[in-house]
Amino acid sequence: SYELTQPPSVSVSPGQTARITCSADALAKQYAYWYQHKPGQAPVLVIYKDNERPSGIPERFSGSSSGTIVTLTISGVQAEDEADYYCQSADITTTYVIFGGGTKVTVL
Amino acid sequence: QVQLVQSGSELKEPGASVKVSCKASGYTLTNFAINWVRQAPGQGLEWMGWINTNTGNATYAQGFTGRFLFSLDTSLNTSYLQISSLKAADTAVYYCAKARSSRIPYYYYYMDVWGKGTTVTVSS
Numbered sequence: 001s002y003e004l005t006q007p008p009s010v011s012v013s014p015g016q017t018a019r020i021t022c023s024a025d026a027l028a029k030q031y032a033y034w035y036q037h038k039p040g041q042a043p044v045l046v047i048y049k050d051n052e053r054p055s056g057i058p059e060r061f062s063g064s065s066s067g068t069i070v071t072l073t074i075s076g077v078q079a080e081d082e083a084d085y086y087c088q089s090a091d092i093t094t095t096y097v098i099f100g101g102g103t104k105v106t107v108l
Numbered sequence: 109q110v111q112l113v114q115s116g117s118e119l120k121e122p123g124a125s126v127k128v129s130c131k132a133s134g135y136t137l138t139n140f141a142i143n144w145v146r147q148a149p150g151q152g153l154e155w156m157g158w159i160n161t162n163t164g165n166a167t168y169a170q171g172f173t174g175r176f177l178f179s180l181d182t183s184l185n186t187s188y189l190q191i192s193s194l195k196a197a198d199t200a201v202y203y204c205a206k207a208r209s210s211r212i213p214y215y216y217y218y219m220d221v222w223g224k225g226t227t228v229t230v231s232s
Contacts, residue, residue, distance in 0.1 A: 033218040035153070042203065042222040043145075043153065049216055086153050090209075090217035095158075095167060097143065097217060102152040 002026045004087050004100035011106045018074040020103045022087030025068050032070040033088045034063060036081075037102075043086070047072060074105070082107045110134035112204050112223035119229045120194050128189040128226045130204030137161050137180070141207040142187040143219055144178060148200040158207060159187060194230045201225040 005023045012018040022032060034047040045054050047063035050070060060075045074081055087100040115129040130142065144156040157168040159178040166178040177190040191198055203226075205219035 031214070031216050031218075035219075037153070042224045043205075043219075044222070045218065045220050048208075048218050048220070054220065084152070088218060090215070092211075092215040095217070096169060097155040097158070099145075099153045099155055 001091050001094060001096050001098060004032075004089060004098055006085075006087060006100040006103045008101070009104045009106065011108055012074075012077045013108045014079060015076055018077050018081070018105055020072045020074075020085050020087075020105070021069055022071075022100050023069045024089065024098075026091070027065065027070055027089060028068050030089045030092065032063070032065065034061075034072045035086045035088065036083045037086060038083045046085075077105075077107055079107050081105060110206070110221050112206060112221055114202075114204060114223040114226045117227040117229070119231065121232050122194055122196060122230055124194050124230075125190060125192045126194060126228055128191075128202050128204075128228070129186050130188070130223050131184065131186045132206070133185070135206075137185045137187065138182055141209065142178070143205045143207050144189050145203045145205060145219075145222075146200045147203070147225075148197075151200075153203075156189075156202075161187065191228070194228075196230050198228060199230045201227050 031049045035043040037043040046061045050065040051063040062073045084102045086102045113131045138161045143158040146154045156172045159166045179188045204223045206221040209217040
């Protein structure tokens, strides 16, 4: 299997743009997914298949992919976006699911 | 409304067993796989494995073999996680999550609905 690497933390002022990266060689061939996780709550899928947004997720959340790096972008960050964000992928050969270590987004 | 309803918090002594339930509502359990994810205190999400809700076959991640068991009761639309010989290191929040997956035309696997988590505390 492989590892997904995320920065531990990102800080951003309200209204600004937060970008969270996730890297692994496997991401050049596998989709990435992103979850928002707030304390005491269930994780919420915010991006699937690199850049698809589930219904109900605000448009300020977007995803992109470039080679081995995928990026979750939160445009016009709001206080309610403060949370931990995890990228996830899946290994087609083992069917194992892999989570990144998580990125804590702090809204200043 | 599709949701997964998990059982309540558990406090167990070391060496005991615990069984966490995850009841699917708004859809038929056998239509989608169930994954289990652990979050230990101060740690990130850790994938434990998944169960094929059609066959009952389970796949366990490294580190979750032996003492961990996924099971089903399709008549109750419910999946279970059982942990035996509990240790203090098993103290965590355990989540179940409904999977979406396919291999055609490209492989994808993600979790679109999550339970709210069950806190298991192991302490004497």
